Amino acid sequence: MSEDLQIRTDRMRYTKNKVSARLALLAIVFNVVFFISLYKSNVGTYYYNVLMGASIVYNLVFMLAAFLGSESVKNYRRGYSWLLVALGVGQLIRIFIYPMNAHQAVVSGAPVMGDGQFLLSVICLVGSALCLFAAAAVNLQKSRALARHIASLETGKA
């Protein structure tokens, strides 16, 4: 390992994983934009069902979990990468529930969700998922490197 890389790895002992943490926070921002754009719809009673209730609850759970993940990956906690991955997968699945269904539904001869809103919703959910995957990947890579470095320090190799 070059000295530069070694110092960069050693720095992680004292610095936070800000990249992963910020990516996870950005995922929350994407999610907020998504549900704001979804909830502003006014198309009769299409959304008045138990699925919308579940969607609201999921949004809350998602934001709490993503924030928890953000704070944890900030401290290179490897296990939380998998939480972020799971949340990312969840965001992709959501595309096939609300935006997709609402985009295909028609009420009183008009589509519940227009093309523009549909595109925005998909972009937000995909963006959110990509941020979570990236945060998880960066954290996995960094936390492994850090663990190896600490192990080598403990065995006196470094």
Next chain:
Amino acid sequence: MAELSLQHIDKIYDNNVQAVFDFNLDVKDGELIVLVGPSGCGKSTTLRMVAGLEDISRGKLLLDGRDITQVPAKDRDMAMVFQNYALYAHMTIYENMAFSLTLRKENPNVIHKKVLAAAEILDLTAQLNKKPAQLSGGQRQRVAMGRSIVRNPKVFLFDEPLSNLDAKLRGATRREILLLHKRLQATMLYVTHDQTEALTLADRIVCMSMGHVQQVGTPLELYDDPANIFVASFIGLPPMNLFDVALSGEELIGDGFRLTLPPEQLDLLRDYRNRKLVLGVRPEDVTEGGTMSLRVSNCENLGMNTLVHGKLGEHHITAKFRGWSEYGDGENVPVSFSRMHFFDKETTNAIRKGGD
């Protein structure tokens, strides 16, 4: 290399109060100068002027021969350690120490090396991931010093850095500062009102009172040969005993005691036959046995020394005897003076050979 020169520096505030009068000092490279004096004597003001935190009203400040009187604080290449540490509570120790370099957008790897090196010097490596609230006062002060060290400044400025620490920690941190100075060989200006710090740390001491420099010299010079009554009474613990006396024939006459002077001291005082004199005797120069009588009022046993307070004639006096002594109240102890200092009562200056 960092030589500092303060030339005829005055500080006059907007309300016309003058805090510092004609301050002159040349600080050599690697020297540790301690500014000492009572509260309000202008020592911190002087330090802040050097740091660039206060404007210099008159005079010049030179760093390595370059006039930096008007240079802003951030461009002076000096680092200051404050009494209250001034650490960021939300940052870790590592982040606190790296902060100034991060602001300068230095290479993070270089910052890392510098922070680790400073932490090693200050024995803070194990604390780097902690927050300031998790550290003791002494450790926090070391962090503040570390933050200065990483910048590798030309001059270190310390503004009463140990005042917030308890007595035991103060002693330990004082020794660390001394070791730090030996290790870094950096030019340092250190402000304190504690004469113990001044005597133990300084290469040279600047003793100040009421905005005026009273004496500049090595700790030994200030202790052994004080320039005036202020320095004599300020340096030394307990302070020097001072008696108003008059010279009559070969005797020094105080209020209730007489002392025959040897020829060399009579020669020193030959111009003071009809002038007012002050005799100064350090408590440790009052020795048991002699022709004078000390009437004991109380004793303080300190283990290896005993402070005996009492009266010599009508003068209050404190004597510092070696070992554990027990005297009853009102007991008369014969004493003599092993060393005496003489001061002109009017000018308060020390009377020295050749009038220098």
